Amino acid sequence: MSEKSRTRPGAAGGALTADRPTALRNVVLVGHSGSGKTTLVEALALASGAVNRAGRVEDGGCLSDYDEIEHRQQRSVQLSLVPVDWGGVKINILDTPGYADFVGELRAGLRAADAALFVVSAADGVAGATRTVWDECAAVGMPRALVVTHLEAARADFDEMTRRCRDTFGGDDPDAVLPLYLPLYGTPGADGQAPVHGLIDLLSQRVFDHSSGERTERAPAADELPLIAQARNRLIEGIIAESEDETLMDRYLGGEEIDLKTLTSDLETAVARGTFHPVLAAAPAADGARQGLGTIELLELITRGFPTPAERPAPAVTGTDGAPCAALTCDPDGPLAAEVVKTSSDPYVGRVSLVRIFSGTLRPDETVHVSGHGLEDRGHEDHDVDERVGALSVPFGKQQRPLSRAIAGDLACVAKLTRAETGDTLSAKDAPLLMEPWAMPDPLLPVAIEAHSKADEDKLSLGLSRLVAEDPTLRLEHNPDTHQMVLWCLGEAHVDVALERLRSRYGVQVDTVAHKVALQETFGTTASGRGRHVKQSGGHGQFAICEITVEPLPVGSGIEFVDKVVGGAVPRQFIPSVEKGVRAQAARGVAVGHPLVDIRVTLHDGKSHSVDSSDAAFQKSGALALREAAAEARIDLxxxxxxxxxxxxxxxxxxxxxxxxxxxxxxxxxxxxxxxxxxxxxxxxxxxxxxxxxxxxxxxxxxxxxxxxxxxxxxxxxxxxxxxxxxxxxxx
Missing domain, CATH: 3.30.70.240 (Alpha-Beta Plaits)
Structure with a gap:
């Protein structure tokens, strides 16, 4: 694998920093809700020494799922970043929600990462939605590995789970999905379930035993050797099949013993290239132990097998005018190009943007250019502005640990970018760039909302604008036909979280009401109407009479207005007034309040007064005539x-x-x-x-x-x- 550079812990509890991109790994955890992703993140943080006990940072705060909404709903609802150090390599672990309603957070995690770790539960199997994400990763060549959790569950079977992973993810090459380790089981308990207390390394043929509560290494016992042979041979053949050395398979089949160093090197190369997907197992540490089952093995795989940011292509970029630009490289000295992958609000520092730097180096207090794609249909305005970067930091639970800089390949939080939204590009102000956006799911569940009180109404607009700035999978619609304010979401859980954020973060209480679909009205039969608007109230009166005929037209025809007045019954200057009145009434509807469409209105007669006729009078007359015609016709919806x-x-x-x-x-x-x-x-x-x-x-x-x-x-x-x-x- 490529050269690695040591990371340095920040002073006085500061964040880990990396000297160069080769000292970084960005890995996203993917899996269905309940598969054990968050527990695994905590186990990896514990094994690496980032926390003092499972789920707790040094000051006693929670490491993940610390948001109040996550506590109340007992599930992850947002992308979270946990950085750890292993062997001098900074690993940015991106924990994603497993629930389908928060797939936008998952997509953001995939954008920010260079490799994916798929977490599957031995108790629940492989969810269909997980297969969809696997295919998305395969389409862009993202390296992937799998880790099986919940081995302690009743009826959990690692061998069966591995077989299902091969069938589900192996495609045309099931031998590209194989275990690197086999679980070692102890004596079954009273419930008949045998505990997993170790792992057998198939390549080195060493046993990592956790039965004492700590990880110890030993040679396999005689009764353990039969467990290894068949699985080891299949693994070696799978690795050799992906080797760049075309003679290796012939040598192996000819009986030559391939040395461990060659096999390990070829394995790491195939994993980084995304052509081989190892299966591992993991379980939380026992009480008092620092190293959980499989955590050391996972950290070794991530640092040695997963690619560095420099080995993965960056997103395509253009100038803000759409002009093509040279491809980005992961160079700290290159042009600045970073992307906002998540936006959140902090009650003390305001808006916080989680940024992935693809090129260049980002520093506090410098001015950058913010370029936005402008998803107007989702309530996101386009923008093209300069902004001053605030403090840089890395989240660790509720803490924000300060950073002096963030180099290409790293992730950092940026404070006080008031205009930047998720998906926006940060670049040098004198060389602005725009990154190709990643695919966002289309929100297809409508929820109509109303302010709960007058006080809420005053704050609603600002609260909603901040809400959609944080979450690009939300779409805000002000429907001109139904006059409803509609939030389009991905599902019911997404609705609950969005409304809870409105209430808890922005102090806006809303009520949900029945969503209305914009219907239309039309005439089903021909009818005539007479509009008589005559009033005398002292001084100038109001006098206008018009007679119209209304005919239905084919769907999609709109409204036609035809003037067939002869003899000046309606003066020429008032004919547009009649049309204006007809169209205004059509917009208001004539039956149940929906717009009237697909009709031909013919004005053929009327009366006027030399003094009392006016534009307003004939507008009123036209509207009355249309309503009278509607009363005589069949109105279709x-x-x-x-x-x-x-x-x-x-x-x-x-x-x-x-x-x-x-x-x-x-x-x-x-x-x-x-x-x-x-x-x-x-x-x-x-x-x-x-x-x-x-x-x-x-x-x-x-x-x-x-x-x-x-x-x-x-x-x-x-x-x-x-x-x-x-x-x-x-x-x-």
Whole structure:
């Protein structure tokens, strides 16, 4: 592997710093909720000496899941960074939430990392959503390893779990997913469960025994040797198959004993290249012990097998004008290029940005350029400004440990970047850059909200703007048709966290109300109407009469206004006034308050007064005429229809298609989308999609995803339209 440089602990509890990118490793932990990621982070921190006992930093504070919301909900809801030192290498461990609603935090962790450690529970197996993330990592060539947790659980079976990992993640080459160690079991207890008290290193054929409470090394006993032979031979063949030395396999098959140094070197190279994915096992330390089962082995794999930041390509960059730029290299002396991967708020220091530096060196108190992509549809404005960097630090639990600088390849927190949001690029002010954004999941669960009180209403706008600045997976919509304020989220847990943050961080209490879909109205039959607006109240009166005919038009036609007045019955200067009044009334609706569309309004007669007629009078007359025509016609309600694309494993195609049909959906086609996955295309009324993000997750066991785009409006079935009218009449 490449040269490593020692890291230096900061003075007086300061943060670890690295002299060069080769002394850094950035690894993200991936796994479903409950797989044991946070426990593993704490075990690694304990083994490395970063904490004095599991989950506690030196001053007694919690290391991870320290946010109040995480305490209340008993689950991780945000990306957290824990730096540790091992053998002179600074390891930035990025712990991600396992719940599907917080996949945005997971994607941010993948962007900031150079390798991924997939955590799977021997008690629960491999979740389908974990396979999806594995495929995403494979698409960009990210190195991956697996660690099996919860070996102490009833009916946990490491061999079976390893086989399932090979089947799930091995693809065309299952021998690229193999264990490096085998667990060593003790005598079964009263419950029949044999405790795991050690690991057998298949390559070195050494045993790391934890039965005494501390990690000791010994040679395998005679009865342990049979456990090793078959698994060791398969592992060696898997490593040799990935070796760059093409003669190695022939030599091995010819009976030559390949030396341990060669095997280890080839293993580390294959792991760093992302072509071999070792499986390890881990368990927390026993009471009083510092080293948990498998923690030393994991730290060794991370430092020796995972790539340095210099070995991974940086994201593509352009100038802020879109002009192409030279590819970035992980050089501390290169041009500054960093990216905000997470934004949070601290009650004492304000906005804090977690930044990954891809090139150059970031220092406190320097001025940088902030470039934003501007996700306007999600409430994120575009921006292109200079800002002064505040203090640099590294989080460690609730602490912020100061940094004097952050070099290429490292991660750091930056204070007081008031304009920077998640996904923004930081670069030199005289050479501004813009990084290619990473893929963000589209929030598809709408939640309509209202301020709880007048005091909350005054603070709502500012609170929401800060909320969406922190979380780019939120989309804020002010719907002009329904006049609702809508937060689009990824799921119910995402909703709970967003509203709780509004309340606890920004002091804004909101109420959720029923989400309304923007319907439309149209004429189902031709009708005529007469608008008579005549008033005398002293002085100038108001006089305007117009007669119109309204005809239905095809869907999507909008509103046509036709002037067929003859003989000056309506003076020419007031014809635009009639049209203005008609269009204003159409925007307000004529039946249940939804916009009126797809009609032709023909003005064919009217009356005026030389003194009392006016623009305002004819606007009022036009509106009255349209309402009278509506009273004589059949008014149809139009509902929006979305084009929906649902991607699911083949096993769930039947249930998903049945569910779409129950939502009045029309399946228009299916197609294969990779091995074992099907893309279903359908047209579904948007009134039926309100909770589809939740229901699809349940139907597909978390493996399905969908997208939607508005297609058109179509007439709503009469029984549903009648229900809408009744609700409108009752004020619902």
């Amino acid at each position: 139009l509902e929006p229809v979305a084009e929906v694309a649902v991607l699911v494993p083949d096993d769930f195609v039947g249930p998903v298609m049945s569910d779409l049909s129950s939502r009045r959906g029309r399946v228009v086609g299916t197609e294969q989308s990779g091995a074992g996955r099907t893309l279903i295309r359908a047209e579904v009324p948007e009134t039926e999609l309100g909770r589809y993000a939740i229901d699809l997750r349940s139907l597909s066991h978390g493996t399905g995803r969908f997208s939607r785009v508005h297609a058109r409006h179509e007439p709503m079935p009469s029984q549903l339209a009648q229900k809408v009218r009744e609700e409108a009449e009752n004020g619902a």
